[in-house]
Amino acid sequence: xxxxxxxxxxxxxxxxxxxxxxxxxxxxxxxxxxxxxxxxxxxxxxxxxxxxxxxxxxxxxxxxxxxxxxxxxxxxxxxxxxxxxxxxxxxxxxxxxxxxxxxxxxxxxxxxxxxxxxxxxxxxxxxxxxxxxxxxxxxxxxxxxxxxxxxxxxxxxxxxxxxxxxxxxxxxxxxxxxxxxxxxxxxxxxxxxxxxxxxxxxxxxxxxxxxxxxxx
Amino acid sequence: xxxxxxxxxxxxxxxxxxxxxxxxxxxxxxxxxxxxxxxxxxxxxxxxxxxxxxxxxxxxxxxxxxxxxxxxxxxxxxxxxxxxxxxxxxxxxxxxxxxxxxxxxxxxxxxxxxxxxxxxxxxxxxxxxxxxxxxxxxxxxxxxxxxxxxxxxxxxxxxxxxxxxxxxxxxxxxxxxxxxxxxxxxxxxxxxxxxxxxxxxxxxxxxxxxxxxxxxxxxxxxxxxxxxxxxxxxxxxxxxxxxxxxxxxxxxxxxxxxxxxxxxxxxxxxxxxxxxxxxxxxxxx
Numbered sequence: 001x002x003x004x005x006x007x008x009x010x011x012x013x014x015x016x017x018x019x020x021x022x023x024x025x026x027x028x029x030x031x032x033x034x035x036x037x038x039x040x041x042x043x044x045x046x047x048x049x050x051x052x053x054x055x056x057x058x059x060x061x062x063x064x065x066x067x068x069x070x071x072x073x074x075x076x077x078x079x080x081x082x083x084x085x086x087x088x089x090x091x092x093x094x095x096x097x098x099x100x101x102x103x104x105x106x107x108x109x110x111x112x113x114x115x116x117x118x119x120x121x122x123x124x125x126x127x128x129x130x131x132x133x134x135x136x137x138x139x140x141x142x143x144x145x146x147x148x149x150x151x152x153x154x155x156x157x158x159x160x161x162x163x164x165x166x167x168x169x170x171x172x173x174x175x176x177x178x179x180x181x182x183x184x185x186x187x188x189x190x191x192x193x194x195x196x197x198x199x200x201x202x203x204x205x206x207x208x209x210x211x212x213x214x215x216x
Numbered sequence: 217x218x219x220x221x222x223x224x225x226x227x228x229x230x231x232x233x234x235x236x237x238x239x240x241x242x243x244x245x246x247x248x249x250x251x252x253x254x255x256x257x258x259x260x261x262x263x264x265x266x267x268x269x270x271x272x273x274x275x276x277x278x279x280x281x282x283x284x285x286x287x288x289x290x291x292x293x294x295x296x297x298x299x300x301x302x303x304x305x306x307x308x309x310x311x312x313x314x315x316x317x318x319x320x321x322x323x324x325x326x327x328x329x330x331x332x333x334x335x336x337x338x339x340x341x342x343x344x345x346x347x348x349x350x351x352x353x354x355x356x357x358x359x360x361x362x363x364x365x366x367x368x369x370x371x372x373x374x375x376x377x378x379x380x381x382x383x384x385x386x387x388x389x390x391x392x393x394x395x396x397x398x399x400x401x402x403x404x405x406x407x408x409x410x411x412x413x414x415x416x417x418x419x420x421x422x423x424x425x426x427x428x429x430x431x432x433x434x435x436x437x438x439x440x441x442x443x444x445x446x447x448x449x450x451x452x453x454x455x456x457x458x459x460x461x462x463x464x465x466x467x468x469x470x471x472x473x474x475x476x477x478x479x480x481x482x483x484x485x486x487x488x489x490x491x492x493x494x495x496x497x498x499x500x501x
Contacts, residue, residue: 003314010307011300058300067298069268070364071315072287216268 004073004081005088011058012051019047027100037104037111041120044093045127052086052131053150056143066216079139079208083200086131090124090196121189128196130154132203139210218280220244220362220394221265225274228257228264235260235418237274242411244361245391247384249409249426250398251485253493256415258398259295262366265396266292279362286362288317291355295367297347299354301340305333308354316358324357344371352380356387363387363395369404377401381408402485406430412485416492426485434468434480435487437461442478453491464491 009016026043029035059065068078097120105111133153138146164170220242227236235257242248252258263269265276267283278286299308305328313319328335331349339347348368355363363384369377385408388395399405405412405426412429414422422429433452436443443454443461450471452464464487465471468480 003311006314007300007303007307007311010303010310014302058302062300063296063298064300066268066294067292070266070287070290070292070294071312072284072317073315074284215270216263 001073001077001081001084003071004068004078005085007064008055008081008085011055015051015054019051023047023096030100031104031107031109037101037116038119040100041097041116042123044097044120045123048086048089048093048124049127049131049134049150051089052082052135053138053143053147055082055085056138056146060143069216075211076208079204079211082135083204083207086128086135087197087200090128094120094124118189122192125189125192125194125196128193129199130157132196132199135203136206136210139207139214218244219277220246220279221248221396222277222280223261223265223274224277226261226264226271226276227273228260228269229272230260233257233418235264236420238420240413240420240423242394242396244394245388246410247388247395247397247408248411248413249402249405249485250396250413250415251400251402251405251489252415253489255417257418258415259366260418261415262294262364262396262398266290266364288358289361291358291360291363293348293351293355293363293365293368295370297339297342297351299339299350301338303339304335305337305339305342305350306335308350309335309357312354312358319358321357323359324353327353327356345373345376348372349376349380352383356383361393363393363397365395366398367400368397369399369401377404384408402489406485414488414492421492422488429488430483430485432466432468433483433488434465434471435483436463436465436471436478436480438463438478446475452488455491462491464488 023040023043026035026040030037030040059068069075097116101111101113101116130150130153134146134150137149137153141149161170165174222241223238225237225239227234227238229235233255238261240248250258250261260269264271265278265283266287276283279289283290303311309319309321309324312324313321325335328350331346331353333342333346333350333353339350342350348371352368355365365384369380372380381404384395384397387393388408388410397405397409409426411424412422412426413420438461440456440461443463446463450465450467452466454461454463464483465480468483471478472480
């Protein structure tokens with residue numbers, strides 16, 4: 001399975017360089033005060049979502065899927081490698097966000113760590129939730145239609161949220177809720193990430209079921 | 217290990233096309249040439265053998281094991297190079313050393329040098345011939361016992377092809393090695409194959425030792441009235457021209473004894489394919 005992850009990382013070299021440059025530019029914008037550091041955390045989550053989709057596209061272009069199945073790896077390992085890579089990327093992005101916060105503070109800038117970490121973990125958690133829907137769609141529909149599916153998932157999620165808040169009385173429901181305790185608020189970053197990771201596990205099982213039946 | 221490939225009743229159904237049931241057995245130490253027209257089912261056979269597509273029936277045994285169990289000992293070259301174009305040649309080593317337990321990086325490097333491939337080259341910048349050589353180097357560097365090659369020599373110039381065919385002969389000369397070589401280039405198969413399997417519209421029309429197959433078939437050039445006088449049981453296919461008639465005949469020795477006045481040339485694999493596909497069908501035995 002490690003060979004498959006190495007292959008994906010090698011394929012992503014160019015994309016990773018582009019994202020690294022963008023990270024440095026956005027980091028500079030944050031340091032000059034033009035952007036809030038929270039934007040950078042959100043950017044990293046977006047990056048994590050884009051990379052696996054790039055791999056699906058590259059695999060489809062080169063028809064790697066066909067060759068991959070001639071290798072001594074099982075379909076389960078092929079699917080698992082993709083999920084492990086995603087979680088590795090998510091962990092790396094969070095570590096980068098954390099490191100950037102530290103740099104920000106060392107350079108004498110004020111960092112609201114509560115807000116910053118919550119933004120980083122919640123956006124990453126939401127990114128993982130979105131990918132847990134999109135990855136099985138990629139396996140079922142292919143890369144191009146999978147991209148459209150990602151837009152549909154994000155757009156559909158936003159539309160449903162808006163409908164719930166503004167049409168279905170969600171806002172009034174939220175107003176009636178007691179103010180969350182400090183402990184609950186403190187747990188939000190962990191809960192968001194835990195939800196994202198847990199849904200990745202469910203998503204893996206769905207992708208595996210799709211891929212096992214897939215005719216290559 | 218005595219049997220390299222054993223297919224028993226292998227069947228795959230698609231809407232409008234059914235492959236099989238295929239039954240064939242290739243002993244170790246031999247090269248099997250798989251021939252057939254476009255759409256005959258050659259690639260489907262290979263995909264079903266390797267588990268890329270689930271067969272609807274039958275059994276596949278490779279190196280006397282299931283295909284999945286045998287994959288560590290199988291090298292595969294498909295009709296294209298499927299390594300992502302952004303990878304460099306040397307990256308194939310970085311990936312496959314983690315995939316195959318017996319990956320031999322030194323052998324891979326030697327094969328690259330032999331095929332004139334530079335490690336720093338990006339795969340998308342390689343010509344088709346170079347990409348096929350890279351695929352072949354990747355297929356050989358884990359020291360497989362069975363090579364499965366789907367149109368691996370197509371698109372290569374004759375000199376390179378000749379060199380690669382020599383490699384195939386060397387590989388199959390070991391008694392526990394074998395090759396399945398699917399190709400449209402029947403002249404290549406005539407050079408290297410020990411056995412021939414001829415697929416036609418999903419069915420295995422002919423399977424046997426190449427020499428016996430070519431020995432038993434012949435190409436007859438005669439006049440129309442001579443053809444009409446022949447025993448139809450000898451005829452596989454007929455092509456009628458304005459001035460002459462050609463026919464592919466079976467049981468050449470017996471035909472020669474019965475019709476010594478007629479000249480029959482040795483048939484080629486191409487003759488067998490062309491007469492079967494394009495020739496006028498003949499009701500024989």
